[in-house]
Amino acid sequence: MFNVPAITWTLTAVLLLSGSYHFLQATKSHQLTDRVNNILHALMNILMAAMLWNLVPSTMLAQIAVLAGAALWFVIQAVARPEFKMLCAGSQGRLKCVYHSLSMAGAAVMVAMMGLATTGHAPAGALPMAHAHHSMTPAAPSTAAATLGHSPGLAIVLTLLFGAAAVVFILLVLRFGAAKTSHRHGTASGRSARTAHGLEAIGAAVMALMFATMLA
Incomplete structure (x- = not known):
């Protein structure tokens, strides 16, 4: 890719x-x-x-x-x-x-x-139906x-969507990090939330990058 x-x-x-x-x-x-x-x-x-x-x-x-x-x-x-x-x-x-x-x-x-x-x-599963109508609509x-x-238009929309999602999750990670600093220690649920938001941010960024490669 x-x-x-x-x-x-x-x-x-x-x-x-x-x-x-x-x-x-x-x-x-x-x-x-x-x-x-x-x-x-x-x-x-x-x-x-x-x-x-x-x-x-x-x-x-x-x-x-x-x-x-x-x-x-x-x-x-x-x-x-x-x-x-x-x-x-x-x-x-x-x-x-x-x-x-x-x-x-x-x-x-x-x-x-x-x-x-x-x-x-x-897709392979759709080919039989395509062949059945081959004489009518071959192309x-x-x-x-x-x-x-x-579909560059669709790729742009999805790139922006997941790019924005990555930014939102990064902000949530920073928010939980600031809350931890203010309380001097984080709870187990807080650490779990930060980890979850961090993974969401990474996943969204990867999807945005992969969709971005389809713009060419």
Whole structure:
């Protein structure tokens, strides 16, 4: 994806470390919802790392389906009734789930854009239908694929979105850091919040950078 190997290796290491952290948190979680959420985040980081190296392109449809399902799962949590305490609770929790839904959907879009830009045609699972109508519209699949695979407008919007998200999470990290300094020591929950915000900032920055490479 990047012409500079050092950048690719650095981003790969960051994504795999982040994925490992979420997997570790999943093993420590006592609540099923938290365990599922962390596993989905770990999986998203692994898929993004695979994208950097254009690995397993034949599973593009499966990757998109998993990420789209994860996005829907976070939407369900965000709009769940307050009685379901195990799902997103409070305005901050709901906003967090909305953002996680956007990040999962963004990763799904990234998989589709990169896959179509690389292959220049529709996913393998969609080819039979395309062949069935080959005599009627022979150029339609490749044209649609090219359009989605090279969409600078969409890439700009997503770059700005995740770039802004990275800035917001960095500010939250600094805010918690300032609160810790003023109290001379931080609580376990405060340290956990800083770590979570730091990971969110890194993840958002990586996604913004990856979408930025699609502007050319």
